[in-house]
Amino acid sequence: MRKKPDIHQLGLSTPSVEFPVTICVVAFGPHANLTKRFLESLYRHTPTELFQLRAGLNEVEPATEHAFLAAGKRYGNVTIYRETRNIFKSPLMRRLFHERPLTNPWTLWCDDDAQFTKSDWLHRLAWRIETAPNVVMWGKEHFATRSNMFLEEWIKTANWYRHLALRLWADENGASTKLFRFAAGGFWAIRTDVLHQLDWPDRRLLQAGDDLLLGEALRQNQLRLGNFTYGVEIHQTPRRNANAPAVSSLEATFNHSRM
Numbered sequence: 001m002r003k004k005p006d007i008h009q010l011g012l013s014t015p016s017v018e019f020p021v022t023i024c025v026v027a028f029g030p031h032a033n034l035t036k037r038f039l040e041s042l043y044r045h046t047p048t049e050l051f052q053l054r055a056g057l058n059e060v061e062p063a064t065e066h067a068f069l070a071a072g073k074r075y076g077n078v079t080i081y082r083e084t085r086n087i088f089k090s091p092l093m094r095r096l097f098h099e100r101p102l103t104n105p106w107t108l109w110c111d112d113d114a115q116f117t118k119s120d121w122l123h124r125l126a127w128r129i130e131t132a133p134n135v136v137m138w139g140k141e142h143f144a145t146r147s148n149m150f151l152e153e154w155i156k157t158a159n160w161y162r163h164l165a166l167r168l169w170a171d172e173n174g175a176s177t178k179l180f181r182f183a184a185g186g187f188w189a190i191r192t193d194v195l196h197q198l199d200w201p202d203r204r205l206l207q208a209g210d211d212l213l214l215g216e217a218l219r220q221n222q223l224r225l226g227n228f229t230y231g232v233e234i235h236q237t238p239r240r241n242a243n244a245p246a247v248s249s250l251e252a253t254f255n256h257s258r259m
Contacts, residue, residue: 007047014126016133018104020051020077021122021189024096026089027068027112028058034113034237035064039071041115045231046122048075051108056081056092090205097200102192111186113237121231125189128228135226137190137218139183140234144212145169147177151209155216160198162220182215183225186234194223 011019023042027035042053055068055078065080072078081095097107106129118124128138155161169179188211194200198217201210218225 007049010050010123010126014130016130017106017126019126020049021104021106021108022054022102022192023051023108023110024054024056024093025110025112025114026056026058026092026096027060027064028086028089030061031112032061032063032067035060035067037115038110038112039067041117043071043075045116045119048077050122051077053078054081054096055079056083056096058083058088058092059086088206090201090207090210093201093210094203097195102195105192106189107192107195108189109185109187111234114187114232114234115236116232118231124230125228128226129189132226134224136194136223137183137188137214138226138228139188140186140229140232141225141227142182142184142211144180144182145171145177146180146212147175152178154204155213155220158202158213158217158220160200160202160217160220162222164220166216167219180212180216181219181225182212184234185211187232189228194218197221 007019011017025038027038053071057065057068057080065082068078068080072080079100081092081099083092093109125138129135152166155166167179167181168176171177198214198221200214200217202213202217205213215225
């Protein structure tokens with residue numbers, strides 16, 4: 001049997017992290033099964049003294065709220081943020097990040113369909129943070145291409161835009177398109193001061209493209225992204241509410257936010 005890592009020693013050997021970290025998650029709609037899976041895997045594989053959990057409840061069913069309340073009562077490390085109507089992911093993410101000051105150097109984000117599979121996932125993440133101090137964000141690295149002119153203009157009007165030209169990529173037909181590198185939105189860890197520097201999430205966002213745009217915001221500010229996938233599974237369930245404008249179209253999202 002593998003010996004459990006010594007928590008005191010972990011804190012001494014990874015002082016850049018400063019436990020407990022804050023883990024943020026948003027749950028929405030009638031998906032209590034996902035909430036229960038998320039919580040069960042988190043508490044099975046993560047010592048409670050290493051994290052505080054901020055849970056955003058976005059028009060959830062009673063069973064979802066009950067699961068978070070029960071975790072808070074049992075473990076004492078859960079803070080709940082309620083929304084009785086669906087305000088979408090990014091506005092609720094802003095509440096979790098900015099309504100009450102985050103006091104530790106690193107903040108972690110999870111979608112409610114994420115799950116943890118290794119009991120040393122947070123220890124491995126802490127070691128990566130400690131040994132690569134120039135990396136400000138960790139997550140599952142993705143690349144995507146886009147050729148949408150609206151997206152380019154959207155980026156150029158962002159407060160975090162620093163006039164770096166968007167990266168180009170030639171497709172299989174030789175046509176030029178834009179290339180984006182980012183951490184998948186299901187799980188990531190970021191330096192808290194970077195959240196404040198970028199004022200993230202962008203106030204114009206509802207849900208579509210938030211992960212891709214965060215990657216570009218980092219690049220515009222010459223901040224480094226690192227790849228981390230150990231002990232965390234994401235995007236294992238079908239996209240929910242896929243027809244909502246906030247999910248399917250950044251342009252529709254932006255227009256909706258201006259109404």
